[in-house]
Amino acid sequence: MTQETIQATMISTLINGQIDNWDNLLWSVGSIDIPASEASVAGTNAATLLPWLPPSRRTRLLEYFSCADVREELSPELEIYLHKLNLNKPNNRLGTYFERLWSFVFSKHPDYELLHQNLPLRKDGKTTLGELDFVVRYLPSNHCEHWEIAVKFYLQVTDKYWVGPGLKDRLDIKLARMADHQLPLIEIPTVKSLLENHGLNIDRQWALMPGRLFKPLDTSRQIPNHLFWWVSLSGFRSFIESRAKHNTLGWLALPKQAWLAPQGKIAGMTAERLLETLLSSNFTHPLCIAAISRSGEASRGFIVPDDWYQNAKQRLGK
Known part of the structure; x- marks a missing residue:
């Protein structure tokens, strides 16, 4: 029996919290990044190196999707969108759900044009060099942007270390990977050529990691x-x-x-x-x-x- 099955069986015997997809979307666009919530994390080298999305951009996203008229119009569309995705590609991973919420955000917000999601980068069409979470065009400035996003939950084990509940993830390692690998990926000459083949010239990058x-x-x-x-x-x-x-x-x-x-x-x-x-x-x-x-x-x-x-x-x- 898998961990997911064990957890689901146990939770089914309890009174469960509600899953509100629109509220989750608002939380996703409006929540601060993890390092901003803890001074000891914000001061680490990896956290200071990452290009975090500016608060003004986050505020504009939240203000738009918080409008009652927008919610009334788009909330039913979000439900249909998530339902269809789950039928075609069933996936219970929280990270996948989070990415699907952001895909909807980029598709519906007037400031954005979604160009690519989970764009694979393969050398000679075979060797995988990496993947870009999102490539979008920010229409107000006509910039092509690469976004790396993640939603994370960590438990404090020592003053320095925060570990995922399943013991398979660690905050310092995740931040370092984003700073040292995921974002610098586009600077590799081979990757630059692959991006050019897609007609892409990345103007800037953003990191996003809400959580608790x-x-x-x-x-x-x-x-x-x-x-x-x-x-x-x-x-x-x-x-x-x-x-x-x-x-x-x-x-x-x-x-x-x-x-x-x-x-x-x-x-x-x-x-x-x-x-x-x-x-x-x-x-x-x-x-x-x-x-x-x-x-x-x-x-x-x-x-x-x-x-x-x-x-x-x-x-x-x-």
Whole structure:
């Protein structure tokens, strides 16, 4: 049984968060990049080298898609677009879903013309040198732009290192790869020739990486000490039992496509039901959850297996 199947089976027994494709689109265009949310990450060499999309460009995108008239007109189109893509090319990866949202954005925003998506670069038609996420024309200045985009979620293991919940990804490595490989790719002479064959002259490049960074939960507190946190299953049990008299929050299990936009005012399950389900299941993979107050999402976290932290440190060689 694959990790995806195990996770889906467990989540199916819980009360799930809602997946709103339009809200996810707004979150995708409006969220800040990960390094901007954490000073220790923003100051790393790779983060400072990357050409992050200017805030003014992000604001213009968000303002357009936030208009009520635009939402009324385009929201049904987005649903049809995603449905057709999923029928033709089924894919449950969050990164693919994120790219499809951006493909729709580039196709519908009046400032952009989508030229290529996932453009493969092959030497002699065989050897793959790389791939460009998006090539678009920015119409206000008539510039041809290469965009590398990613959506990422990392848990803090040490002061320096942030690791993906599945232990297969690391923030510093991802930033370095974007800075050292993915963006400089277009400067390779062979790639320049391939781009010329496509009639492309890249004028500038942008990096985009929204997401969230989750810090360890202080289980001695009555409320989460961070808006985004992670905790072991045993730690979550201690946290919930220590504040039993104050358990007014509802809890939602979040499928991957609900990891993006905040949840609204949804009736969640009790902490006791969530805890009971996890303790009685074969809990081997991290679970993303949202705490819901009367006004909507109050905080979000990952519950991880008790051996997750040790496994993460072993991956780091700590």
